[in-house]
């Protein structure tokens with residue numbers, strides 16, 4: 001089997017049910033071979049208006065011979081392994097893995113397929129995605145319908161109290177032995 005072209009993806013993982021750190025650790029372990037960088041773990045107030053417990057979130061940069069669909073389906077497998085159920089939109093979950101953006105040979109992949117919208121259409125409004133992303137890639141940019149924007153500029157455009165609520169709380173355990 002020949003490997004496909006290398007793609008680079010930004011993934012966001014979140015959890016607010018059960019052992020939040022353990023759930024996020026499964027994501028970093030699964031992507032150990034493709035991992036370019038992973039942020040610290042951030043405690044984040046729930047986004048989206050549903051009254052629920054705070055989340056823990058991380059953002060990962062991964063690179064490997066995977067199509068955008070493959071990054072999504074690996075994330076879905078991890079959600080299933082965490083016994084993720086879909087009850088309330090933007091509601092509580094053991095584990096959520098979102099594909100924020102994918103690039104191939106330096107070109108951003110655009111998709112309006114509802115099964116995989118790229119870049120993620122709500123990423124620019126989410127401090128819980130952008131703040132950890134800027135930590136691991138301060139020069140990062142995000143394609144939006146209004147143009148390509150530095151992630152730091154998108155953060156500056158959010159409500160200050162929303163950004164201030166996104167607070168680093170832990171490092172995930174190292175995934176590789178030396």
Ligand SMILES: Nc1ncnc2c1ncn2[C@@H]1O[C@H](COP(=O)(O)OP(=O)(O)OP(=O)(O)O)[C@@H](O)[C@H]1O
Pocket residue numbers: 072086088089090091096097098099100113114115116117118119120121122
């Ligand atoms: N970029 C993307 N990343 C992850 N899932 C996506 C993406 N684009 C579309 N989807 C689709 O969204 C569906 C619902 O995902 P999910 O239940 O995680 O939504 P949500 O986390 O509640 O809301 P949001 O999409 O706003 O993060 C998934 O089945 C998936 O096919």
Ligand SMILES: Nc1nc2c(c(=O)[nH]1)N=C(CO)CN2
Pocket residue numbers: 013014015044045046047048055057089090091096128
């Ligand atoms: N802080 C935070 N809020 C959320 C999150 C998340 O990961 N973090 N995921 C959601 C599911 O769409 C809805 N709201």
